[in-house]
Amino acid sequence: MSFLGSIARHRESLAAWTMVAPALLVTLVFALYPVLDSFWLSLHHIFVGIPSLGRSFIGLENYFNLLHDPVAHQALLVTLAFVVLSTMLELACGLVIALVIHERFRGRGLVRAAILIPWAIPTVVASQLWRYIFNDQYGFANLVLFGDRVTEYIPWLAYPGVAFMIIVLADVWKTSCFAALLILAGLQVISDDLYDAAKVDGAGAWQRFWHITLPLLKPALLLALLFRTMDAFRVFDLVFVMTQGGPGDATQVLQFYGYQTLFTEGRLGYGSAVSVAVFLMILSLSLIYLRAIGSNLLERRRT
Amino acid sequence: MNRRLFLALGIVSTVGLSLWPFLWFLLTSFKSQAEIEASPPTWWPSGSLSFYRAVLFDHHLFDYVANSVVVAGSTTLLALLIAIPAAYALARLTIPGKQGILAVLLCVSMFPQMAIAGPVWRLLDALGGLNHRWGVVLPYVALTLPLAIWILASFFKELPPELEDAARVDGCGPWTTLLRITLPLAAPGIFTAAILILIYAWNEFFFALLILTQPERQTLPVGIALFQGEFTMPWGELAAASVVATLPLIVVVLLCQRWIVSGLSAGAVKG
Structure with missing residues (x-):
């Protein structure tokens, strides 16, 4: 009996492995191997398009150069500013949206769909959209602010600080609803009894929000923060379409710098070092967040 | 009040x-x-309607739409085909090394595209996949698998196991059980995963930009990002092309809002 049982178990784990194998294969070839290869390439001097130069192993030299690269410093600062500003705004907007779509009212499904539209729009389209809104001659921003006083129209994207803020704005517009959905999932598990009890004790709406909703939302907020931070670190499409890193270096983010070194200049080794550095930053940040969230959250919470 | x-x-x-x-x-x-x-x-x-006429006839919008449809459609089919059995095995069967597989998937979902861009480009160059639609489909599948597997596995886990146990007692192997019993029950989960993969593949820009450099092979996001006029920015044509690229998504969102909401929060909480 136990012999037959062990055969059945073997057959099951064999079937299980054939079920997982294709997924593992694709992941291995198109995600894991490339990451390791990026790391390996980052230890070399290597240029695309000039094979005659060959590739020479230079150890960590690319990383030392990266530490003294002023453009990389600027890109790091811009990226960090972007990450902090956009995630904070997205959490705030996401919280407001979540509170609205958590209420019961007629047409809630339609309102939820409307809020999902910025998330569903291709980022490239959203970028062109906001670029057009802040266009110096035909833009909606100028039209609303100055109407027919055409001479006062402002070339928004030509100012470094303003261009940066416009990219933040476009990102907040596009992704707040994603944060809202995660926060909504957190709102839905807060029991109504708590609010009723607080009401009996005479707590006002503001007090109930401050002392019940917000503390109980903390795990959901942290989770939204984790996802938005990882995503904000990877910002690329918005910068590519709206500013190409300019004016000056005002919107030069790390991903765009990596793209330029890798694919515009063909510096495969150095560009790989940039992208590996970004990857390591994201990885360590996520580990810190995950520790803060507590690993049991991922196990405990259902949909 | x-x-x-x-x-x-x-x-x-x-x-x-x-x-x-x-x-x-x-x-x-x-x-x-x-x-x-x-x-x-x-x-x-x-x-x-002059801008719509212009993008359709002067800018070959239809080619971009066709490329996007093929790329998004095949990414969705291929990713589901691979993710469904993997998710089932991870949710229901005993696999040695399950924790390791889950950790790898979680890790992949955190990769910035740039960290794999150079090697993926070289790999596709070696395989002859540059400027072919399958050349973007394969990385898309790899990058959407983690989310698809998380969503599907969480749906599979919520199905009552009794039916599957009964099938097992009747002598069905894991594959038969999956295909005959679990799949029909998990249709909503599969639908949710399909929508999210479809939207990702329809919208993806970065890999498409790197891999599809010939205009006749490019997808809509690349076409819209690189849209340029001879002297001035053709905003009207751009707006018309953007509306064409976005309209299918708006229809999907209006029809499938409920699944998207549940899928995004499930995928996020699990992954």
Whole structure:
């Protein structure tokens, strides 16, 4: 009996492995191997398009150069500013949206769909959209602010600080609803009894929000923060379409710098070092967040 | 009373802010060149279709749409085909090394695209996949697998195991059980995963930009990002092309809002 049982178990784990194998294969070839290869390439001097130069192993030299690269410093600062500003705004907007779509009212499904539209729009389209809104001659921003006083129209994207803020704005517009959905999932598990009890004790709406909703939302907020931070670190499409890193270096983010070194200049080794550095930053940040969230959250919470 | 006022205000402002920027593009797409260039620009279009005509006939919009349909469609099919058995095995069967597999998937979902871009490009160069639609489909599948597997596995886990146990007792192997019993029950989960993969593949820009350099092979996002006129920026054509690229997504969101909401929160909480 136990012999037959062990055969059945073997057959099951064999079937299980054939079920997982294709997924593992694709992941291995198109995600894991490339990451390791990026790391390996980052230890070399290597240029695309000039094979005659060959590739020479230079150890960590690319990383030392990266530490003294002023453009990389600027890109790091811009990226960090972007990450902090956009995630904070997205959490705030996401919280407001979540509170609205958590209420019961007629047409809630339609309102939820409307809020999902910025998330569903291709980022490239959203970028062109906001670029057009802040266009110096035909833009909606100028039209609303100055109407027919055409001479006062402002070339928004030509100012470094303003261009940066416009990219933040476009990102907040596009992704707040994603944060809202995660926060909504957190709102839905807060029991109504708590609010009723607080009401009996005479707590006002503001007090109930401050002392019940917000503390109980903390795990959901942290989770939204984790996802938005990882995503904000990877910002690329918005910068590519709206500013190409300019004016000056005002919107030069790390991903765009990596793209330029890798694919515009063909510096495969150095560009790989940039992208590996970004990857390591994201990885360590996520580990810190995950520790803060507590690993049991991922196990405990259902949909 | 106060509360209802606040709620109404919240609904109107969130919906308005969400929709208005795109509506402005929609209005622009129905204007004429003269209306766009008027100073100040006009608010309401006169209903001209000239920009749609221009993108369809002068800018080969149809080729971009066809490429996007093929890429998004095959990514979705292939990713589901691979993710469904993997998710089932991870949710229901005993696999040695399950924790390791889950950790790898979690890790992959955190990769910035740039960290794999150079090697993926070289790999596709070696395989002859550059400027082929399958050349973007394969990395898309790899990058959507983690989310698809998380969503599907969480749906599989919520199905009552009794039916599967009964099938097992009757002598069905894991594959038969999956295909005959579990799949029909898990249709909503599969649908959710399919929508999210479809939207990702339809919208993806970065890999498409790297891998598809010939205009006749490019997808809509690449076409829209690189859209340029000879002398001035052709905003009207751009708006029309953007509306064409976005309309299918709006239809999907209106029809499938419920699945998207549950899928995004499930995928996020699990992954």
